[in-house]
Structures are given as C-alpha cells and as structure tokens.
Amino acid sequence: MKSKDEVISTIEIALEIEKGSLDIDTRMGSIEQWDSLGHLTILSSLDVLFDGLIGTISNISEAQSTEEILNILVENNLIDS
Amino acid sequence: MKIFSKISDIKYYLPPKLLSNEDLVFDNPDWRMEDIEKKTGIKYRYICEDVQTSKDIALLACEKIFNSNVRRNDIDFLIVVTESPEYIAPAMSCDIQNSLGLETSVASFDVNLGCSGFVYGLMIADSILCANNYRNGLLVCVDTYSKYISSNDRTCRPLFSDAASATLITASTKKTIGPFVLGTDGSGYTDLMVKNSGTIKNIDTERNLYFMNGSAVFMFTMRVVPKAVNDLLIKEKCNIEDIDLFVFHQASKLVIDNLKRLLKLSNEKVFENYQLVGNTVSSSIPIALSQAIDTEKIKKGSLVMLVGFGVGLSWGATIIRYNE
Numbered sequence: 001m002k003s004k005d006e007v008i009s010t011i012e013i014a015l016e017i018e019k020g021s022l023d024i025d026t027r028m029g030s031i032e033q034w035d036s037l038g039h040l041t042i043l044s045s046l047d048v049l050f051d052g053l054i055g056t057i058s059n060i061s062e063a064q065s066t067e068e069i070l071n072i073l074v075e076n077n078l079i080d081s
Numbered sequence: 082m083k084i085f086s087k088i089s090d091i092k093y094y095l096p097p098k099l100l101s102n103e104d105l106v107f108d109n110p111d112w113r114m115e116d117i118e119k120k121t122g123i124k125y126r127y128i129c130e131d132v133q134t135s136k137d138i139a140l141l142a143c144e145k146i147f148n149s150n151v152r153r154n155d156i157d158f159l160i161v162v163t164e165s166p167e168y169i170a171p172a173m174s175c176d177i178q179n180s181l182g183l184e185t186s187v188a189s190f191d192v193n194l195g196c197s198g199f200v201y202g203l204m205i206a207d208s209i210l211c212a213n214n215y216r217n218g219l220l221v222c223v224d225t226y227s228k229y230i231s232s233n234d235r236t237c238r239p240l241f242s243d244a245a246s247a248t249l250i251t252a253s254t255k256k257t258i259g260p261f262v263l264g265t266d267g268s269g270y271t272d273l274m275v276k277n278s279g280t281i282k283n284i285d286t287e288r289n290l291y292f293m294n295g296s297a298v299f300m301f302t303m304r305v306v307p308k309a310v311n312d313l314l315i316k317e318k319c320n321i322e323d324i325d326l327f328v329f330h331q332a333s334k335l336v337i338d339n340l341k342r343l344l345k346l347s348n349e350k351v352f353e354n355y356q357l358v359g360n361t362v363s364s365s366i367p368i369a370l371s372q373a374i375d376t377e378k379i380k381k382g383s384l385v386m387l388v389g390f391g392v393g394l395s396w397g398a399t400i401i402r403y404n405e
Contacts (some may be wrong), residue, residue: 033116035235037335039296040296041335044335044338047343048342052343055307061299061300062296
C-alpha cells in the first residue's frame with residue numbers, strides 16, 4: 001500500500017512543481033500548473049504509481065483537489081486513511 | 082463462394098489553413114503553449130476556411146479516389162460518417178451522392194459517430210459487402226470541429242483538426258477485415274458534445290459549441306481501450322505480439338503514451354501522426370492508415386489493429402490484413 005506522501009509527491013512531479021509546494025487544499029485552478037491538462041497528467045502519473053488501478057476508479061476524474069484525490073484513494077483501499 | 086471485403090484505397094484531404102502553436106498563443110497570450118505541446122504532442126492543426134464546409138472537403142477526398150482506380154458508376158453504396166454535416170436533415174450522404182455524380186442506385190446514409198466512426202463504418206461496409214451482391218463501397222469520414230470550437234477553448238482548440246477521408250472498400254475472396262469489438266457507454270454522453278444543438282428543449286441556438294470533459298474522457302479511454310484490444314485478440318485467437326502495427330485514434334500524445342504503457346507496446350508497434358496532423362476525429366484512423374502504408378510501416382500481409390474511441394462514449398476495434 002502506498003502512502004499519502006507518495007501520492008502528494010507524485011502529483012508534485014506530475015505538475016512539475018517544487019517538492020513541498022502542494023498541500024491538502026491545493027485545487028485544480030489554484031496553481032497555474034494544475035489546469036485541465038495538468039489534471040490529466042496527475043491521473044496518468046497516479047495510474048503508473050498504482051499499477052493501472054486508477055483507470056478502474058470511475059469517480060477519480062471528478063476529484064478537483066489534493067484532498068478529494070486522497071479521499072477517493074482511501075475509499076478504494078489504495079492508501080491508508 | 083463466400084464474399085468478404087478489403088480496403089482497396091484510402092485518400093484524404095486536409096484543408097490548407099495551418100494553425101500552429103504560435104498562432105494559438107497569438108490569439109491567447111495567457112496560454113502556456115510549451116506545456117500544452119508537451120502534453121498534447123500536437124504542433125499543427127488543419128482548419129477549414131470560413132466558407133469551407135464538411136461537404137466541400139469530403140468531395141475533395143472522394144475525387145482523389147476517382148482520380149486513381151475506380152469509376153463513379155462502380156460505386157454501390159456510400160456511407161458518410163460525420164458529426165458536422167451541413168444540415169441536420171437530410172443526410173449529407175444524399176447531397177454527396179448527387180454532387181459526386183454517383184448512380185441513383187447507390188445506397189447512401191450517414192452515421193453519426195466521431196472518433197470510433199471509421200471502425201463502425203468499416204463493420205457496416207463489410208456487412209453490406211458480405212451479405213449482398215455489391216462490389217464497391219465508399220466510406221467517407223469527415224469532421225469540421227473547428228466550426229464548433231471557441232477560439233479561447235483551451236481544452237479543445239489545441240487538439241482538433243478538420244479533415245476528410247474516403248476509403249474504398251471492395252468485395253474480396255479472402256477475409257481481410259474483422260473480427261470487430263464495438264461498444265458504447267452512453268452514461269458519458271455529456272462528456273463530449275456539441276451543446277445547444279439539435280432539438281433539445283429550451284435550446285439556446287445563439288452558439289453551438291463543442292464541450293469536452295477532458296479528464297472523464299481520458300479515464301474512459303484508459304478503462305475501455307486496453308480491454309477492447311484484449312477482447313479482440315481473444316476473438317481473433319491471436320497474441321498481442323502477432324499484431325504488426327497498432328493504429329489508435331490519434332487523440333493526443335498523453336492518450337497514446339498511456340495506451341502504450343498499459344498495453345506494454347513498443348514505439349515501433351504504434352503508429353503516430355498526431356504531431357503534424359492533430360486529432361482529426363473520424364478521419365484520424367484512415368489518415369494514419371494511409372500514411373503508415375505510404376511510409377511502408379504497413380506492408381502487404383501486415384496484421385494491423387485499428388482502435389477508435391471517443392464521443393458517445395463509443396469505441397470500436399478491428400483487425401485488418403493489409404492487401405491480401
């Protein structure tokens with residue numbers, strides 16, 4: 001099982017932003033890099049992290065913030081709560 | 082004798098107006114074009130002139146077919162795949178039949194599908210040829226999404242090109258097309274749509290604009306396409322290694338790269354042309370096929386898998402044995 005820190009780090013790398021610059025409240029649109037295309041990169045990078053399991057979660061595309069992404073991953077038992 | 086079908090010729094037409102990434106930044110100075118290009122992979126799109134319609138460019142693609150190896154009166158049926166017809170009614174295929182000077186005995190109809198439309202059209206053409214005494218069918222794919230896309234639409238404008246293709250499908254003694262895997266998930270019909278179009282109640286007809294929920298469509302693709310590929314391999318009783326080339330709908334770099342990752346396909350096994358052609362919707366696969374043949378990535382006897390996916394949400398996959 002992956003950790004929340006690994007997920008956050010993956011999102012930061014996907015968005016090409018500095019380590020530590022993402023927090024739980026960061027939302028799509030709140031930083032320049034997290035636009036609609038950046039969102040696709042996040043989904044793609046998380047799918048790599050979770051070995052293709054992200055593609056099976058239908059509501060993950062609706063997650064608009066770090067917190068919402070983490071909550072969906074918890075609900076699907078991919079990370080610890 | 083049992084009759085099958087084969088692809089005998091593919092021609093396409095790309096409008097002369099080229100829209101570069103520099104042009105997009107000129108219109109939208111706040112767009113980070115370097116970032117957009119890195120993710121979409123697309124450098125250029127082809128756009129119709131304001132006065133140029135889907136019918137106009139479809140005719141130009143069809144004329145290329147008649148300039149090569151078939152006569153107009155040899156055509157038995159005409160299928161037009163489009164989501165951007167000149168009119169909701171009548172079917173644009175009727176207008177194209179008349180404008181091309183095809184016989185009145187020609188069966189003509191439209192298919193309202195987008196990026197999966199070529200594979201659906203191929204299945205319909207194959208079925209018609211296998212079940213009737215017809216010899217030749219013309220499968221026309223044409224879309225002019227630029228007519229629906231706002232100049233400041235950051236999701237759609239960097240992706241889509243206008244284009245038309247004409248594919249000649251003829252009767253054959255050998256099976257060269259199929260089997261097929263087709264599917265639909267209408268729960269996502271609002272994820273890709275032309276809003277304010279058709280006969281919906283309380284319509285705001287001021288502007289018909291294309292809308293794409295990029296992340297929902299991306300996840301649909303990741304969920305559905307690898308499964309369709311594997312289902313087709315099972316149906317054909319072959320392994321992924323047996324396929325010489327995969328021609329996916331040229332959606333964008335991000336989509337193609339992820340399909341390669343999920344299916345563990347090498348670059349050599351996957352044809353790509355989105356960089357210089359853009360996403361041409363229903364013509365995406367026939368244009369890619371034509372270019373792959375011209376550059377000898379597809380040779381006589383090559384086993385090629387075609388996979389279309391998109392608006393609907395809809396998908397289709399098939400295998401062709403080229404020129405057997």
